[in-house]
Amino acid sequence: MSFNERLQQINWDESRLSIMSKTTADVERALSRQRLSLDDFQALISPAAEPFLERLAQRSMQLTRQRFGHTMQMYIPLYLSNLCANICSYCGFSIHNKIRRTTLSSEQLSAEIAAIKRMGFDHVLIVTGESEHRVGMAYFRQVLPLLKQAFSHISMEVQPLDQHEYEELIELGVDAVLVYQETYNPITYAKHHLKGKKQDFHYRIHTTDRLGAAGIHKIGIGALIGLEDWRTDCYHVAVHLDYLQRTYWKTKYSISFPRLRPCAGEFQPKSIMTDRQLVQLICAYRLFNPDVELSLSTRESAHFRNNVLPLGITSLSAGSSTQPGGYAEESQQALEQFEISDERSPAVMANVIKQKGFEVVWKDWDRSLSGL
Numbered sequence: 001m002s003f004n005e006r007l008q009q010i011n012w013d014e015s016r017l018s019i020m021s022k023t024t025a026d027v028e029r030a031l032s033r034q035r036l037s038l039d040d041f042q043a044l045i046s047p048a049a050e051p052f053l054e055r056l057a058q059r060s061m062q063l064t065r066q067r068f069g070h071t072m073q074m075y076i077p078l079y080l081s082n083l084c085a086n087i088c089s090y091c092g093f094s095i096h097n098k099i100r101r102t103t104l105s106s107e108q109l110s111a112e113i114a115a116i117k118r119m120g121f122d123h124v125l126i127v128t129g130e131s132e133h134r135v136g137m138a139y140f141r142q143v144l145p146l147l148k149q150a151f152s153h154i155s156m157e158v159q160p161l162d163q164h165e166y167e168e169l170i171e172l173g174v175d176a177v178l179v180y181q182e183t184y185n186p187i188t189y190a191k192h193h194l195k196g197k198k199q200d201f202h203y204r205i206h207t208t209d210r211l212g213a214a215g216i217h218k219i220g221i222g223a224l225i226g227l228e229d230w231r232t233d234c235y236h237v238a239v240h241l242d243y244l245q246r247t248y249w250k251t252k253y254s255i256s257f258p259r260l261r262p263c264a265g266e267f268q269p270k271s272i273m274t275d276r277q278l279v280q281l282i283c284a285y286r287l288f289n290p291d292v293e294l295s296l297s298t299r300e301s302a303h304f305r306n307n308v309l310p311l312g313i314t315s316l317s318a319g320s321s322t323q324p325g326g327y328a329e330e331s332q333q334a335l336e337q338f339e340i341s342d343e344r345s346p347a348v349m350a351n352v353i354k355q356k357g358f359e360v361v362w363k364d365w366d367r368s369l370s371g372l
């Protein structure tokens with residue numbers, strides 16, 4: 001069974017109703033379990049669990065330290081291109097936004113790599129818009145050898161590809177692929193994806209099956225919080241994780257929980273998730289799955305990141321620029337995908353992490369450990 005088929009078994013409205021009708025007793029039961037079911041997860045993200053935040057946080061911290069120790073992985077996004085052939089209502093790179101478009105040349109990429117290395121990173125997340133023809137496999141074949149020479153770990157957040165293309169990317173040194181469904185509600189998805197290949201909800205949702213079949217080391221999933229009711233969307237993320245771990249059990253998984261940020265186009269979110277609710281969600285994911293990596297980006301404020309990082313997070317970005325060429329060039333031009341919130345440098349962030357008693361880990365995985 002593919003995840004597309006698994007998704008057919010879930011009814012959006014019934015899931016929402018089930019989450020919203022959870023009781024204090026359901027939350028207590030979920031908190032007392034060693035292994036949580038999807039129904040328990042619903043209880044932990046429900047309104048009924050909001051008064052239990054302190055207990056959730058304590059348990060989440062304890063499980064995270066047991067599994068991951070006092071370590072915090074650091075990564076940095078490297079935007080290779082802001083070309084995009086799609087219209088997504090919430091994104092600054094959307095083709096209808098009048099911003100200057102650019103794709104890094106080999107020389108510009110070398111300058112970006114040098115700037116990132118100076119900051120201390122050995123784990124890079126390469127990001128592009130979705131422009132199959134201009135920033136597709138031919139471009140990746142050109143840039144990955146350069147990146148591979150410089151970094152021990154390469155994650156990728158680019159347009160969904162076919163299985164044979166993922167197999168080639170793994171050969172070229174890609175360790176992890178992140179692909180967010182944005183929203184698992186097909187009707188809402190259709191409202192926000194108005195042009196381009198990303199309109200195909202089913203091809204996108206099938207991406208993780210292609211990645212799993214290709215044998216990738218790690219897959220990142222998530223929902224873009226704000227497009228839909230966050231509880232129901234994030235419940236679908238948990239179902240997705242559950243399916244993937246059962247089906248592609250050799251692969252590692254990570255979850256991100258990006259809240260919508262201001263960008264070109266001035267999109268307004270449908271639902272607002274408060275800081276307390278985001279903490280509740282992070283802790284619920286940890287209790288549901290002690291092994292999953294939980295990643296927090298610079299979309300969130302410095303204050304929030306400082307407070308939440310010991311509770312369940314395992315990896316953080318820092319010093320991020322969301323515009324291509326943003327590390328080597330001091331550009332004021334509007335090329336960025338969205339505004340970041342935490343603008344602290346990697347060195348400052350590393351100090352904060354150390355002061356909280358964590359060891360800063362600058363790379364996730366070394367290929368030599370896989371014997372490749």
Ligand code: SF4
Nearest residue numbers: 084088091093094129
């Ligand atoms: S979200 Fe991705 S696909 Fe959509 S416009 Fe932005 S870069 Fe393009």
